[in-house]
Amino acid sequence: MTNIHDIARLSGYSVSTVSRVLNQKNYVSAKTRADIEAVIDKLDYVPNAVARNLSRGATLTIGVVLPHVDHPYFTQLLHGIMRAAFAANYHIVLLPSKWEPQLELKYLEALRQHAYDALIFTSHGLPLQRLATYQRYGRIVLCENPHDYSLPAAYAERTATYVEAFTYLKHRRHQRVAILTSRPLEASATTKAMVSAYEQVYQRALPTELLYTGIITAEDGARAGTYFAQLTEPVTAVLTNGDDIAVGMRRAYLAAHQPVPFLIGQENQLSGEVLGIPTIDHHFETVGARALDLAISEQPQSIALPAELIINH
Structure with missing residues (x-):
């Protein structure tokens, strides 16, 4: 050669x-x-590009760990990451995880072997403590609040906006309110934030039958709608985890010939605007861009970006 x-x-x-x-x-x-x-x-x-990268101590490649791309949370984050990476002349490698700890460990070991300059975890199955142990091998950036761990992070500050959303529902005299999320309470910071906000506003625990998890797509929303529509004591409002998911839920209620509850969506999608429902915009494209900035910098900081409750009329 x-x-x-x-x-x-x-x-x-x-x-x-x-x-x-x-x-x-x-x-x-x-x-x-x-x-x-x-x-x-x-x-x-x-x-030889590999040899050249090794000689200068950088691959100009960032690995993005994400469980799937079936929810706008991940697609919007990814759009922001890729836009910022293109501007900075970095390459992006998508690392599907399905929240499986062994897959995430494989990607962390690749970071240890200098296959990537940094990893961005859009979500994770491994505990934060385990992720933090790999910091010495390269940059690890989170897309959630790192709390007591000194990991750089860019994330949406959701709690205050969830409190605002439930306060809005309470002022409209909704007392029987359901919540849709993608992951169980014990596994998801987002689910914990939603439930905590509910309990703060209503000053009571959320009934277990009103938390429905495993919701990612509009079809999942329809499945949740079928479940709630047949409850003996109906819900009057639902905080969904996506505007498209709210559309699926509405479809199920209409198919069951039941009154559609008041719906709040998330991620400010076109479907929510068409329906005229309130939505929460977490500005995830901006979050993704800031996560990429942190991945290629030396700043050990956390950047919290405020979410926004949008009332469509």
Whole structure:
């Protein structure tokens, strides 16, 4: 395999001079550059990108760990990450995890072996304590509040907006309020924030039958709607975890010929605007862009971006 030493030998110039030409450096005369480039063309030489990255101590590649892309939380984060990466001339590698700890450990070990300059965890199955132990091998950035762990993070500050949403429902005299989330209470910071906000506003525990998890798509929303529509004591309002999910829930109620409860969506999707329902915009594209900025910087900081309750009319 042709290498830089072959080019130096055949061109008659030093390895350092050949290196300057290959790396588009100055201080090389036009004749010297032309001579060396002629040998490069003759040998059809292409620099080894892996070796070049190792020599400069960076891969210019960021791994993004995400369980799936079936919910706008992940797609919006990803849009923001990729937009910022393109602007910074970084490459993005998608690392699907399905929240499986062993897969996440595999990606952490790849970081340890310098396959990536950093990992961005949009969500995780491993505990934060385990993620933190890999910081010495490279940057690890979260898309959630790191709390007591010194991990850089960019995330939406959701709690205050969830409190605002439940207060809005309470003022409208809704007492029987259900919550839809993607993951169980014990596994999800988002679910904990939603339930905590409910309990803060209503000053009581959320009845277990009013928390429905495993909701990711509009079809899941329809499944939840079928469940709630057949309850003996109906719900009057639902905080869903997506505008499209609210659409699915509404469809199930209409199919069951039941009055549709008051719905609040999330992620400010076009479907919510068309329905005219309130929604919570977490500005996840901005969160993703800030997460990428943290991944390529040396700033060990946490950036909390406020969410926004939007009342569509």
